[in-house]
Amino acid sequence: MAEPSIVVPAHSEYIAQGCPTCHRGIEEGQTIVLCTRCRVPHHENCWYDKGGCGRVGCRGVATARGDKLGVPGSKAGEALEEIKPVHDPRSSQLPIPLVLAIGAIVLIVAYYLFMR
Numbered sequence: 108m109a110e111p112s113i114v115v116p117a118h119s120e121y122i123a124q125g126c127p128t129c130h131r132g133i134e135e136g137q138t139i140v141l142c143t144r145c146r147v148p149h150h151e152n153c154w155y156d157k158g159g160c161g162r163v164g165c166r167g168v169a170t171a172r173g174d175k176l177g178v179p180g181s182k183a184g185e186a187l188e189e190i191k192p193v194h195d196p197r198s199s200q201l202p203i204p205l206v207l208a209i210g211a212i213v214l215i216v217a218y219y220l221f222m223r
């Protein structure tokens with residue numbers, strides 16, 4: 108579940124707090140994310156670029172990037188999903204040449220047995 112992002116309203120309490128990641132102020136109209144642990148506001152980009160809280164000692168971690176920013180690399184790994192042809196082990200147990208050879212031996216043995 109992604110952290111809820113907030114568009115800073117005018118006269119918000121967050122404006123005075125500042126972003127701990129880039130040490131710049133938080134301004135009205137910017138999109139911010141509150142740390143899941145310490146509730147300190149971060150710029151949305153700072154939160155996701157750093158992957159979590161910018162405050163020293165806080166281990167708040169960003170979970171998932173919001174949809175509107177896109178998810179880079181989401182197509183990575185699709186190439187690994189290629190369907191491999193299924194190799195049926197039963198078909199390799201008795202190769203056709205071996206079957207023919209066994210058949211020929213049986214015929215030869217039967218032939219000699221018959222001729223006695």
Ligand SMILES: [Zn+2]
Pocket residue numbers: 126127128129130131149150153
């Ligand atoms: Zn920032």
Ligand SMILES: [Zn+2]
Pocket residue numbers: 142143144145146147160161162165166167
């Ligand atoms: Zn934090």
